[in-house]
Amino acid sequence: MKRFLHHEELARDSRFIRQDNAQSTVLATMPDDVDTIVNAFEQFTPMIEESVRGTAAEALFEAYGPGFALTILNEPIDPDAPAGLTRLLLRMHGIFVGEVQALEGAARSLWDFPDAPWEFKMNMARQAWDEGRHVQIFEKLLTHLGGAVGMFPESTFLFEAACSDDPAMRVAGVNRALEGLACDVFRDMIKYADKTGDEKMRQAVDYVLADELTHVRFGSEWVREFTKDDPEHLKRTQEYRRSVDKQFSFGGARSDREDAAIPIAWEDRIEAGFTEEELKDLATLSGEGPTKKTLLEAARILRENHLEKRRTKESAATEEARS
Amino acid sequence: MSEQRMYPGMSPDEKTTFAPYSAFDIPADLRELSGRYDVESMARRCRNFRYAEEWMMMMLGGWVATIPELPVKTGLGKVIWETAQAADVLGSRLPELRCGKKAVDASESANEGFAAVIQSISEPERPDLTIEKLVGPFDVLMPHLVDVYERTMRETDQICDAPTIELLDEIVRKHRRHIAWGQEVLDRLCDTDALRERRRARVAKLNDELIGCGGVTGTLGEETAALN
Numbered sequence: 001m002k003r004f005l006h007h008e009e010l011a012r013d014s015r016f017i018r019q020d021n022a023q024s025t026v027l028a029t030m031p032d033d034v035d036t037i038v039n040a041f042e043q044f045t046p047m048i049e050e051s052v053r054g055t056a057a058e059a060l061f062e063a064y065g066p067g068f069a070l071t072i073l074n075e076p077i078d079p080d081a082p083a084g085l086t087r088l089l090l091r092m093h094g095i096f097v098g099e100v101q102a103l104e105g106a107a108r109s110l111w112d113f114p115d116a117p118w119e120f121k122m123n124m125a126r127q128a129w130d131e132g133r134h135v136q137i138f139e140k141l142l143t144h145l146g147g148a149v150g151m152f153p154e155s156t157f158l159f160e161a162a163c164s165d166d167p168a169m170r171v172a173g174v175n176r177a178l179e180g181l182a183c184d185v186f187r188d189m190i191k192y193a194d195k196t197g198d199e200k201m202r203q204a205v206d207y208v209l210a211d212e213l214t215h216v217r218f219g220s221e222w223v224r225e226f227t228k229d230d231p232e233h234l235k236r237t238q239e240y241r242r243s244v245d246k247q248f249s250f251g252g253a254r255s256d257r258e259d260a261a262i263p264i265a266w267e268d269r270i271e272a273g274f275t276e277e278e279l280k281d282l283a284t285l286s287g288e289g290p291t292k293k294t295l296l297e298a299a300r301i302l303r304e305n306h307l308e309k310r311r312t313k314e315s316a317a318t319e320e321a322r323s
Numbered sequence: 324m325s326e327q328r329m330y331p332g333m334s335p336d337e338k339t340t341f342a343p344y345s346a347f348d349i350p351a352d353l354r355e356l357s358g359r360y361d362v363e364s365m366a367r368r369c370r371n372f373r374y375a376e377e378w379m380m381m382m383l384g385g386w387v388a389t390i391p392e393l394p395v396k397t398g399l400g401k402v403i404w405e406t407a408q409a410a411d412v413l414g415s416r417l418p419e420l421r422c423g424k425k426a427v428d429a430s431e432s433a434n435e436g437f438a439a440v441i442q443s444i445s446e447p448e449r450p451d452l453t454i455e456k457l458v459g460p461f462d463v464l465m466p467h468l469v470d471v472y473e474r475t476m477r478e479t480d481q482i483c484d485a486p487t488i489e490l491l492d493e494i495v496r497k498h499r500r501h502i503a504w505g506q507e508v509l510d511r512l513c514d515t516d517a518l519r520e521r522r523r524a525r526v527a528k529l530n531d532e533l534i535g536c537g538g539v540t541g542t543l544g545e546e547t548a549a550l551n
Contacts, residue, residue: 001385001448011391011450103400104388110403111385118414118428125380125407128387132400135393149393 003112007160010104015150016097019051024157027069028247032290037298041066042305056151060086065306070299076261077192088192089147095185096138097154098178103131105163105174113167117225120167123218127175130211137204144200161244168226168233169240175219177244180269180282182212184254187265209268216272245282251289256282259292358480365487366420367431368475368540369413374430375441375468375539376410376494379460382445391450395457395508402460402501409494416487436536440464443532454512458525461505463533465498471539472498474546 007021026040041048045066052061060068060083072087081087106127113120139149162173186209193202223241227234249255254262264286269279290298360368383403387396410430417426432438444459472491479487513519537543 001382001389001445005388009389011389013391013393100393100396103396107384107387107400107403109384110381114381118411121377121380122407122411125384125404128384129400129404132397135397139393 001111004165005108005163007156007163010101010156010159012154015148017051017055017150017153019153019155020047021155021157021160023048023051023069024155025247027250030251030290032294034294034298034301037070037290037295038067038301038305041070041298041302045306051153055153056086056147057090057153059083060090062310063303064299065303067299067302070295070302077188079192079196085146089142089145090152091185091189092138092142092145093147093149093152095182095189096135096142096149098158098182099131099134099138100154101156101159102174102178102182103128103135105159105170106131108163109167109170109174112165112170116167120222120225123222127215127218130215134208134211137208141201141204157247161247164240166237168223168237171219171222171226172237172241173244175215176223176274177241177248179212179215179219180245180272180274181248181254183209183216183265183268183272184262186212187268188262213268213272216269216274220273242281242285246285246288249286249289251295252287252291253289255286255289257287257292260287354481356480356482358484359478360475360480360484362420365479365484366417366422369416369420369487370422370429370431371433371437371540372468372472373410373413373417374432374437375464376406376413377430378441378445379464380406380410382441383460385445386447386456389448389450390453390456392453392508392512395453398504398508402504405497405501409497412490412494416490419486433539433541434536436532437539437541440529440532440536444529454509454518454521455525457505457509457512458522459529461502461509462522462526463529465502465505467533467538469495469498469502471543 012018023044026044030037030040048066049061052058057068060072063083064071072090075081075087077088077091078084079088106124109116109124110121110128142148142151158178162170162178164170164173186205189205190202190209193199193205223234223237227237253260254264256264256266264279264283266279270276274282380403383399383406387399387403390396390399414427414429417429418424422429432441444464447455447459472495476488476491476495481488509522513522534543537545540546
């Protein structure tokens with residue numbers, strides 16, 4: 001078996017639908033400019049349409065156009081909002097596939113780095129078990145909410161972005177950036193479950209959040225160990241983690257801004273071993289994306305353009321049938 | 324109970340004055356002070372066992388991303404962790420067997436043949452080879468390890484080497500559960516004659532290699548002959 005796997009090689013059963021990662025990359029690097037965002041999404045429309053075909057996201061695409069993700073990512077999950085359940089399921093499914101890739105990332109570290117210290121292997125083996133349980137937990141929560149595996153396309157952006165060939169960068173990307181993001185998302189999900197009185201979800205996600213803090217600690221310890229006596233390596237590793245953090249801030253949707261859909265879970269992150277300085281840096285870099293106002297305006301234009309195209313297509317089809 | 328016996332002490336001036344009581348009437352310890360392995364050879368066995376456990380854990384970790392069946396992916400997570408724990412406790416026994424404090428992560432293949440068996444087991448990579456992947460650990464390697472661990476527990480000195488027996492006992496208990504899980508998965512995956520044949524052929528090939536190199540300790544032939 002070779003070392004280091006490309007994200008396209010991640011094996012899935014027939015229920016899963018793979019989405020091109022380009023869309024996630026664009027979403028992560030957008031400037032605060034309505035026209036640029038609209039143009040980028042218009043360019044990716046055929047790809048987005050293809051990736052949602054036959055999935056539960058097809059209805060969202062038809063209703064909101066190619067920018068439906070902008071609305072979903074930039075509005076807090078609200079049970080009373082239109083399409084509230086579909087949006088909740090989309091987020092839950094995103095977490096579920098994220099856990100699958102986290103399992104693969106941790107387990108793969110055991111094979112990719114055979115000469116790593118034994119304690120590192122023990123930590124990664126433990127994390128593989130934890131992530132395996134998380135996959136099972138989120139599959140059950142998905143069913144609990146009326147969803148199913150494969151109802152939305154899967155992007156392997158998480159594995160692609162975080163699974164570096166360098167062990168220090170791998171743990172910085174997976175354990176500090178992505179598990180840190182998981183802390184933010186899960187704290188938000190717990191708040192949602194509190195609001196809706198969903199005790200099953202609240203308790204399950206609370207346990208998962210506790211595991212994530214441990215995984216962040218693994219990351220903090222191994223970044224220190226792998227870069228010991230090599231400040232240049234530490235600097236590159238920190239830059240790598242910042243770039244993953246930036247990509248997974250979804251243009252400011254996860255940030256410390258007042259309009260953030262997913263706020264930074266400051267207290268959980270402190271408990272997990274992030275320093276105040278690191279969190280201030282995260283708040284700055286994650287808040288640099290386009291404002292919510294810009295994104296919602298872009299989403300509105302994309303929706304109007306999409307509906308206009310649908311109307312044109314429909315009348316052309318009617319005309320053709322008539323002739 | 325004799326009224327004359329006093330505990331503890333050997334000579335009258337060492338004896339305390341309290342009378343013996345029922346707690347001292349425990350059944351006699353009938354175990355003999357004898358075992359097949361001395362400290363050095365048991366340390367070598369622990370390093371050999373650790374090599375097998377460590378590599379099994381690593382290859383299972385490598386396969387998770389290449390196996391499409393979701394319940395297999397998630398189920399392997401627990402096997403990986405418990406196999407890592409097995410390697411860990413075997414390593415922690417090494418300093419106790421005079422291998423030095425730093426020996427906790429010492430793994431050693433018994434011979435080049437066993438290292439080659441591990442390579443053979445870890446070879447399958449494509450996503451359509453889940454059967455070939457799982458056969459190695461669950462039909463061949465783990466049953467072999469359980470067999471050798473149980474023989475080691477029986478044959479080693481029951482008093483002097485009790486710590487090794489204790490840790491192997493726990494590893495065997497967990498590996499039996501892993502084998503049951505893995506073989507149930509394989510039974511379900513191999514639901515046609517052709518697939519069952521793939522499983523059988525893979526088992527036969529790996530078993531041949533394993534027997535050829537003398538197994539995890541490299542002494543399978545000698546030990547079997549001695550038993551016969």
